[in-house]
Amino acid sequence: MTPGCGDPLLFVGTYTTSRDDGIHVFRLDGRSGALRFVSMTPGVSNPSFLAIHPRRPFLYAVNEDNESSFGPVGSVSAFSIDDDSGRLTRIDRRSTHGAGPCHLSVDAEGRFVLAANYLSGSLAVLPIRSDGSLEEATCVVRHEGSGPNEKRQRGPHAHSIVPDPDGRRFFAPDLGTDSVMVYRLDSGRGKLAPAEFPRARLRAGSGPRHVTFSPDGRHAYVINELDSTITAFAHDASSGALSEVGTVSAVPDGYDGRSSGADIHAAPSGRFLYGSIRHHDSIAIFEIDSGTGALRRVVHEPSGGRKPRNFVIDPTGAFLLAANQDSDLVVSFRIDQSAGRLTPTGEAAQVPRPVCLKFAPGS
Numbered sequence: 001m002t003p004g005c006g007d008p009l010l011f012v013g014t015y016t017t018s019r020d021d022g023i024h025v026f027r028l029d030g031r032s033g034a035l036r037f038v039s040m041t042p043g044v045s046n047p048s049f050l051a052i053h054p055r056r057p058f059l060y061a062v063n064e065d066n067e068s069s070f071g072p073v074g075s076v077s078a079f080s081i082d083d084d085s086g087r088l089t090r091i092d093r094r095s096t097h098g099a100g101p102c103h104l105s106v107d108a109e110g111r112f113v114l115a116a117n118y119l120s121g122s123l124a125v126l127p128i129r130s131d132g133s134l135e136e137a138t139c140v141v142r143h144e145g146s147g148p149n150e151k152r153q154r155g156p157h158a159h160s161i162v163p164d165p166d167g168r169r170f171f172a173p174d175l176g177t178d179s180v181m182v183y184r185l186d187s188g189r190g191k192l193a194p195a196e197f198p199r200a201r202l203r204a205g206s207g208p209r210h211v212t213f214s215p216d217g218r219h220a221y222v223i224n225e226l227d228s229t230i231t232a233f234a235h236d237a238s239s240g241a242l243s244e245v246g247t248v249s250a251v252p253d254g255y256d257g258r259s260s261g262a263d264i265h266a267a268p269s270g271r272f273l274y275g276s277i278r279h280h281d282s283i284a285i286f287e288i289d290s291g292t293g294a295l296r297r298v299v300h301e302p303s304g305g306r307k308p309r310n311f312v313i314d315p316t317g318a319f320l321l322a323a324n325q326d327s328d329l330v331v332s333f334r335i336d337q338s339a340g341r342l343t344p345t346g347e348a349a350q351v352p353r354p355v356c357l358k359f360a361p362g363s
Contacts, residue, residue, distance in 0.1 A: 008315055009086045010035065012323065012330060013047040013061060013356035023047050023061060023079075024351050025086045026330075028359075033319045033332040033345035041088040044077060049103045049310075050358045055110045057081035058132035059088060059358075062101040062115060070095035076104060076115055076126060078134050081360070092133035097140045098122040103160035103210075108167030111187055121156025121176055123183075125190050138190030145177035148205045149226055152176070159209045159225075165217035169195050169240045173208035175225055180208055182240050200242040202231055210263055215270045219293030223250065223264040223275050230264065230275055230286070232293050248295050250275050250284045263310040268317040272298075272340030276308040276322065283311065283322060283333075285340050301342040304331030312357040319345070323354035330354050 007027040014021055022044040026035040047061035063075040078092040098117025105114050106128070113126045113134060125139040147153030157176035164171065170192070172181040179202065182195040202208050207226030213219070213235065220233045220242055228250045233242040251259045260278040266288070267274070273286040273295060281303050286295040303311075305324025313320050313335070320333045320342055330349045333342040 007036070009038070009360040010312070010321070011050050011052070011059060011358045011360070012351050012354050013050045014351060015048055015064070015325070015353040015355055016044065016046050017352070019043045021352055023050070023088060025088065026349060027086070028314055028319065030316065030318070032347060033334055034347040035321070035330060035332065035349040037349070038085065039087045041079070041090070044090070047077065048355045050356050051104045051106045051113065052358055052361055053106055053110050053128070053132070054108060054361055056132065057083055058128070060104055060106065060113050062096070062104050063093070064100055064102055066099045066119065073097055073099055074101035074117065076101065076113055076134060078132055080132055086360070091131065094126055094134040094136060096124045097137050098124060105161055105163060105170070107185060107187070108163060109187065112185065112190060114161045114170060114185070116158040116161045116172060118157050118159055121158050121174065123158055123161055123172060123192060125185070125192060127190050139192050141192050143174050143177060143181060145179070147176055147178045147207070149207065152207060152226060153178070153205070160211065162211050164235070164237065164240065165213050165215070166237060171211050171220070173211050173222055175207040175209055178202045178204055178206055178208065180211060180222060180242065182242070195240045197239055197241040200233065203227070203229075203247060206231070209261060212264045212266055214266050214288065214293065215268060219245070219288070221264055221266065221273055223261040225261045228259040228261045228277060230261070230273070230295060232295055234293060245293050246295070248286070248297060250277055251280055252300055255280065262308065265311065265313055267313060267335065267340065269337065274311070274313070274320065276303065276311050278307045278309070281306055281308060283308065283320070283342060285342065287340060298340055301333065304344060304348065305329040309354070310356045312359060315359055321357055323357050325353055325355055328352050328354070330357065
């Protein structure tokens with residue numbers, strides 16, 4: 001079956017084991033939830049997280065390495081996207097000036113790539129040229145501090161950097177310091193500076209990993225890797241301040257096995273929140289109180305594989321796709337719009353070690 005050109009493009013970042021692996025491209029069938037293979041771009045080292053330009057056909061991928069042609073650091077690769085086929089063509093690669101880059105985003109104006117270096121506990125800002133290629137980093141900010149977990153929190157570990165819905169500030173969860181750091185981006189100089197409220201502190205040993213915002217921007221939610229919890233915040237869009245509403249467990253009551261929070265997203269309706277839980281191998285589903293932002297756990301849905309990493313909700317809000325890293329599967333679920341629950345569609349795509357899922361903007 002040849003996918004229709006109107007079906008949205010999905011890009012899949014992976015951990016690679018050879019030069020034959022890389023970034024995979026699919027189209028999502030909007031009726032069945034099936035993924036139809038389009039192409040694969042090989043020779044991209046560990047493109048474990050992807051970001052897509054908001055206005056032009058460019059894709060950026062971290063190369064989650066500790067060593068590269070730039071020295072003992074990771075890098076970001078830039079690609080152009082063919083509008084018709086979705087195929088990728090590499091156009092550039094630049095150092096992130098830190099080891100183990102694991103996350104990146106593009107600012108709302110499409111002028112900068114911002115990358116989080118996990119092992120170095122640092123953030124880097126790289127300007128984007130008109131042809132989609134990257135300039136050398138104009139800013140590198142290193143976090144400081146530690147946490148009580150001696151194995152995982154001996155120093156800072158920047159795990160992601162996410163813009164707020166208005167694109168005015170960037171929020172950077174740091175697993176090593178139990179903090180969410182908040183920055184403003186000087187778009188004239190390409191520099192990050194602490195925002196008016198520069199830090200939100202989380203429970204000691206929680207290990208904040210990813211953050212997402214409610215569609216109206218009034219609330220923010222952080223999934224914590226080390227204790228498998230989710231912390232809800234009220235978000236003041238005028239100042240960027242985060243005020244904690246409460247923290248809930250992301251695993252079932254009574255569960256005492258291994259677990260690790262991974263990714264988090266709100267439904268486009270703003271009614272439900274979803275979090276992926278590795279080792280428990282599930283997607284946790286919560287109902288959001290529209291007034292307070294507080295969470296009520298609804299149910300856990302098995303992720304359809306082992307070690308669910310990132311997941312994505314399609315642009316229509318009809319489907320959720322989960323990347324099961326240790327099963328080499330991207331599994332498709334249909335979302336119940338009234339209850340938030342997930343039902344497997346019976347559709348899945350084979351992808352070696354899938355990690356990150358991104359739809360092309362405007363799909």
